[in-house]
Amino acid sequence: MKSILDFARAKREERPVVILTAYDALMARLLAASEVDAILVGDSAAMVVHGFPSTIHATVEMMAVHTAAVRRGAPAAVVIADMPFLSVRRGREEAVRSAGTLMQAGATAVKIEGVAGHEDIISHLVESGIPVMGHLGLTPQSVHQLGGFRLQGRTTEAASRLMAEARSLEKLGAFALVLECVPAALAADVTRALAISTIGIGAGGDTDGQVLVSADLLGFDAEFRPRFVRRYQDGHAAALAAVNAFVRDVRAARFPAPEEVLA
Structure with a gap:
């Protein structure tokens, strides 16, 4: 994938879009060498990298640092950066400034949670040349209002509201x-109702693509096991085994070996 225009092309061709997260140059280089279509610099960085309990602790400055690192690691990738908590709720001028900061840091596009109450912001960003990806359902920045991390759209009323919001995002210009x-x-x-691509996470297999947090599919967190994530390796166990092997080699005077010593 070379640009956001490829999202529409992928939908027309019924080719699933695959997105994974990265927060640093090292993971970005790995994903750039893979077959993934785009990289998401998620505000999940607040949790995965910084250890906060939710994404509401992410700031524009934090997101800009991670976005810049990812861009340096993946110079040619489509990089989507999350607009963090309240960055689109402080008025048009502040929203444009925040989105501009992320774009100048290296983002190809920004992702905005929800739509109600900031429709004008979304349309203005699009009109200003800033591509916008929407985000509905469980919107982690609203976790306290939603009563926790739980399934959304279960009632007829909630489903109708989500459908209306999805149509609104499409009309406002989200790609x-x-x-x-x-x-x-x-x-x-x-997915059937929209001309734009839908990217699912915990939303079944009939969306136009899927996104996951890279650390989750790699199994780096031994305690975090959401039902909708498939672990493709036990990264925690593998990394822990490597660290302990190093510790044992140092303590047994097996590291460094003669060939590893600089003369």
Whole structure:
């Protein structure tokens, strides 16, 4: 994938879009060498990298640092950066400034959670030349209002509201939409109703693509096991084994070996 225009092309060709997260240059280089279509610099960095309990602790400055690192690691990739908590709720001028900061840091596009109350911001950003990806369903920045990390859109009323919001995002000019933790049937209905791409996470297999946090599919956190994540390796166990092997080699005077000593 070379640009956001490829999202529409992928939908027309019924080719699933695959997105993974990165927060640093090292992971970005790995993903750039892979077959993934785009990289998301998620505000999940606040949790995965900085150890906060939720994404609301992410700031524009934090996101800009991570976005710049990812861009340096993946110079040619499509890089989507999350607009952090409240960055689109402080008025148009502040939203443009925040989005501009992320774009100048290296983002190809920004992702915005929700739509109600900031429709004008989304349309203004699009009109200003800043590509916008939407995000509906479980919107982690609203976790306290939602009562925790739980499935959204389960009632008829909630499903209708989500569908209306999805149509609104499309009309406002969003090029794609993340659907997080919604019933698979609802995600399928939204996908069929929209001309723009839907990217699912915990939303079943009938969306136009999937996104996951890289650390989750690599199994780096031994305690975090959401149902919608498939672990493709036990990264925690592998890394822990390597660290302990190094410790044992040092303590047994097996490291460094003669060939590893600089003369």
